[in-house]
Structure formats: C-alpha cells, structure tokens
Amino acid sequence: MQRPLIQNLLLLLFAIQLSSCITTHHTNYLQETKNFIPSYNDSVSYQDYLIKEDDRLFIQVYSMDDKTNALFNGSGSQNTQLMSGTGSNQNLDLFTYIVHSDGNIIFPLVGEIYLKGKTIRQAKDFIETAIKPILVINSVDVRMVGRTFSVIGAGKSGKFTFPREKVNIYQAIAMAGDLGFYVDRSKIKILRETENGSIIKTFDVRSIDIINSEYYYLEPNDVIFIQPLKEQFFGVSTIWSAISTLVTTYSFGVIIYNSFIK
Numbered sequence: 001m002q003r004p005l006i007q008n009l010l011l012l013l014f015a016i017q018l019s020s021c022i023t024t025h026h027t028n029y030l031q032e033t034k035n036f037i038p039s040y041n042d043s044v045s046y047q048d049y050l051i052k053e054d055d056r057l058f059i060q061v062y063s064m065d066d067k068t069n070a071l072f073n074g075s076g077s078q079n080t081q082l083m084s085g086t087g088s089n090q091n092l093d094l095f096t097y098i099v100h101s102d103g104n105i106i107f108p109l110v111g112e113i114y115l116k117g118k119t120i121r122q123a124k125d126f127i128e129t130a131i132k133p134i135l136v137i138n139s140v141d142v143r144m145v146g147r148t149f150s151v152i153g154a155g156k157s158g159k160f161t162f163p164r165e166k167v168n169i170y171q172a173i174a175m176a177g178d179l180g181f182y183v184d185r186s187k188i189k190i191l192r193e194t195e196n197g198s199i200i201k202t203f204d205v206r207s208i209d210i211i212n213s214e215y216y217y218l219e220p221n222d223v224i225f226i227q228p229l230k231e232q233f234f235g236v237s238t239i240w241s242a243i244s245t246l247v248t249t250y251s252f253g254v255i256i257y258n259s260f261i262k
Contacts, residue, residue, distance in 0.1 A: 026229065027181065029170065030208045038204050040213035048119040049144070049165075049219060052195075055099045057115070059107070059127065060141040068135050072108060096145055109134055120144065120165075147220040151176040154183045154226045167218050169205060179205075182228050189225040190215070 033039035051057070061072035073095060097105040103116030110130045115123045124142045131137055147162035149172060160175050169188075173179055186204040203215040210216055218224075 027185065027206075029185075029206055030211075031206045033207055033209055037207050038209075040203070040207060040209040040215065042209070042212040048121070051099055051115050051118050051120070051123060051144075052193075053099055053101055053103070053116060055144060055220075056146045057097050057099065057105065057123065058095060058143045058145045059097055060095065061131065061137055062139050062141065063135065063137040065136065068137060107131075144220070149218050149220070149222045149224065151224045151226070154228045155180055156183075156226055162218075162220065168216050169210065169218065169224075172218055172224060173205070176224075179226060180228075183226050184229045187227060190218075191223040191225065192219060193221050 031037045059072075061068065063069055097107065099105055099116055103114050104112040105115055107113050107127065107130070110127075113127060113130050115126060118126065120142050124140050127142065128137070128140045131140070148159050149162070149167070150159045151157065151172070156176055156179070158176060160172070163175075167175075179185060185206045188203055188205045190201045190203075192199050192201065201215055203210065203213070
C-alpha cells in the first residue's frame with residue numbers, strides 16, 4: 001500500500017513541475033495571437049496628449065526684438081542655456097507655467113490664456129494669437145515638462161521621465177530595465193488618470209496586436225503595475241531545471257522510503 005502511494009506522489013510532483021516550467025511562450029514579446037495569446041482591436045491610433053489641470057508648460061517666445069526676448073525668456077545667457085538644454089532647473093521654472101483648475105495659465109502682458117483640453121500644437125497657436133496684438137513676435141515654442149510614468153511591482157520600482165513626446169509600452173519596459181524572468185506578462189496593468197477619474201487597463205504585453213491598440217502608448221502620470229508568475233513559487237525556468245528538481249525530489253523520496261517504510 002505504501003509503495004503505490006509514494007509512486008503517486010512522485011508522479012504528482014512531476015506533473016506539477018512540468019506545468020510550472022517557464023518557457024519562451026511566457027516571456028517573449030510580439031507573439032502572434034494564438035496559443036492563448038489574446039488579440040486586440042486595431043481601432044485606436046496615437047492621439048495627441050490633451051493638456052490637463054496641473055500640467056507644467058515651458059513656453060519660449062521668439063522675436064527679432066531683443067527686449068521682447070528678454071521680457072519672455074530672460075537674459076541672453078539664460079535664453080541660450082534654456083534653448084540648448086543646459087540651463088538649471090531654477091531657470092527652467094522661471095518660464096514654466098502651471099495650468100490652473102480653471103484651465104488657464106497666467107502669461108506676462110496677456111493675462112489668462114485657456115489651454116486645458118488643447119494639444120501642444122493648439123496651445124502654441126493660442127498663445128501666438130494672444131501675444132501678436134500686443135507685440136511683434138516670430139513664433140512660440142511650447143513644451144510639457146515634468147512628464148513622468150512609474151513602474152511598481154515584482155522587484156521593479158521607479159519613476160521615469162518621458163524622453164520624447166511619445167513613449168510606448170515597450171520603450172517604458174526598456175527604460176525600467178526590462179521585465180524580470182518571473183513577471184506575468186499576460187496581466188500588465190496601467191493606472192491612468194482621466195477627466196472622469198482613474199481607470200485601470202489590463203492587457204497581455206506579449207501580443208503583437210498591442211502595437212495598434214489603446215494600450216500601446218503611455219500618457220503622463222501613468223503607473224504600470226507588474227506581478228509575478230505563479231510558477232515563481234517553484235523556481236522552474238526550463239525543462240532541465242524541472243528534471244533536476246524531480247531527481248532531487250525522487251532521491252529524497254527514496255531515502256524516506258528506505259528509512260521508514262522498509
């Protein structure tokens with residue numbers, strides 16, 4: 001009676017080990033939508049970000065008149081540093097404007113300019129239109145500053161700055177140092193702030209359909225949540241490690257059998 005019981009236990013352990021193996025199916029990106037890899041509707045393309053409350057906008061005004069440049073952009077040295085990206089954060093803050101709860105920024109000589117809900121390109125046109133009746137200018141440059149996203153979970157934690165206007169989910173993963181071997185790529189979650197409150201989007205980052213879906217591009221202040229695979233409990237990453245663990249388990253079972261059963 002005891003021998004079949006031990007054999008059944010060993011077979012059960014073997015089945016568990018095989019089911020817990022982590023293969024390339026679990027870890028590879030851009031997989032075709034088959035073998036439990038979901039498909040997503042090709043319905044949402046990249047949409048320009050719409051300015052929201054508390055966004056910070058860096059605004060520079062360009063004019064042939066040095067006094068106008070100095071008024072909006074500071075001294076010549078400050079202006080050169082800001083345009084080249086070598087200026088200090090203090091200088092940057094001097095020409096950064098916060099979008100208030102009413103959707104307006106307060107701009108020198110002009111006063112309130114409503115920018116909430118506008119794209120960066122639309123904001124540029126609105127500011128130029130507001131300034132031109134007062135001063136002769138060539139153009140206006142508008143950029144968002146302080147655009148970040150966060151990554152939390154499964155040993156990953158950090159806050160990252162957008163290096164460009166558009167950042168997709170794969171670029172975000174690369175910036176975070178890639179997902180670990182034991183991360184569940186089938187259940188990536190993004191917490192996103194919207195005008196109607198916070199929403200959570202859950203998707204499988206292994207699917208090639210992600211590229212043309214609503215999950216592909218990040219927005220400022222997104223939080224990416226990652227969680228470990230259940231297989232991490234067994235620590236089995238390949239068939240060879242499964243066999244090694246099985247042999248060890250079998251040997252341990254034989255020792256117990258010889259010591260207590262015979």
